[in-house]
Amino acid sequence: MSTAASRDPGLQPERTTLSWTRSAAGLLLNAVLNLRSGYVHDSVPLLVLSGALVVAAAAVFSFGRVRRRQLSAHGPEALADPLAMRAVTVAALLAAATGLASILLGHWH
Template sequence: MNTPRDPGLQPERTLLAWRRTVLGLVANGILLLASGHGTSDIRLGLGIVVTVLALACWVAVTAVYRRGLEPSALGSERVLRLAAGLVLVVGVFDLYAVVTR
């Protein structure tokens, strides 16, 4: 007999984990913006790019959650690789900002 799967709080926990990740990315983007203000157009540009990408992630994650899709939609290999790549790029940007300070 096939019984419907009860996701419990898993979708909510998944959404909160994604939001924590995005908030960290937004904070990094804002710090890059602040460090580039008046000194370097490169840092300012990197801060804008990181902030916009992080906010786009926030919107996408919220849209998936509101549509009621399975949490696995956020845990697919493609999405996880994209998020890991974004975090890696932000880390490189932050390293650049620290080294050139």
């Protein structure tokens, strides 16, 4: 039996879609919590970073939908879009920066 025949190509698109959705949900939750923190502490930089993180979460969700369509149309062999991978990297870095700003803000107040 070959390796390609032993793989189950039906679950890979579903796992990928769920991964994109979880990533977007995590980013959105981080953004909402930091928006609240920025509002409570009246911190404009934190509000701006959190707003950008909301946009990044929407972009990750959108790229996830595109990826789901690619996998549905072409199967597991569909190549991932390099732009999507860069967007997720930027979103993760933005989430880290927003979290760090929130932590530092807590120490200053």
